[in-house]
Amino acid sequence: MTTIFLRSRQLRQAVRLWLPVPAFMLVAMPAHAAVDSSDEARIASCIHDAAAGRPWLEKTLWGLRxxxxxxxxxxxSNTNGSHDLGPLQINTWWVPRIAQLMGRSGPEVRNWLRYDACFNVEAARWIFLAALRDTGDFWKAVGVYHSPTAWRQRRYSLSVAKRMKHRFGDRAFLERQD
Incomplete structure (x- = not known):
């Protein structure tokens, strides 16, 4: 548990110091598998922690998840040879960038993205927030999380919005309270 916390904290500290490249992911279809209830509870805890008390960010991370x-x-596996890793399906395109940012090896980061739920969620948070900073537009940033292609971004954003509404109802889109 301490190791997981340290890696997530290390990623968060490293990204504060790094100016990100424009955030985008290669196109991938969502993967579906049965999720163990204890794993789902762990992912939920990671999302809550990564949001750091910001309800709008927590809802966004849930929409992406x-x-x-x-x-x-x-x-x-994706058709382009890349892979999507862990609960928030971080594309392997990000592995070298995150590894460089953290001063760690690519295989180490890839393993964390697959098996460390909190590291995976923190990486997703960073990708989304970098896109938000780059675009200045919430829904554009949601789309950029998925793809560099405008029409795929729009389709993805609409799908995430539907999932957020399904999970949170109309309160998913209330103005932020923090």
């Missing part, structure tokens, strides 16, 4: 539908240990 529900859309991606990954699981701890997931490695889903």
């Amino acid at each position: 529900d859309q991606e539908a990954g699981w701890i240990g997931a490695e889903v």
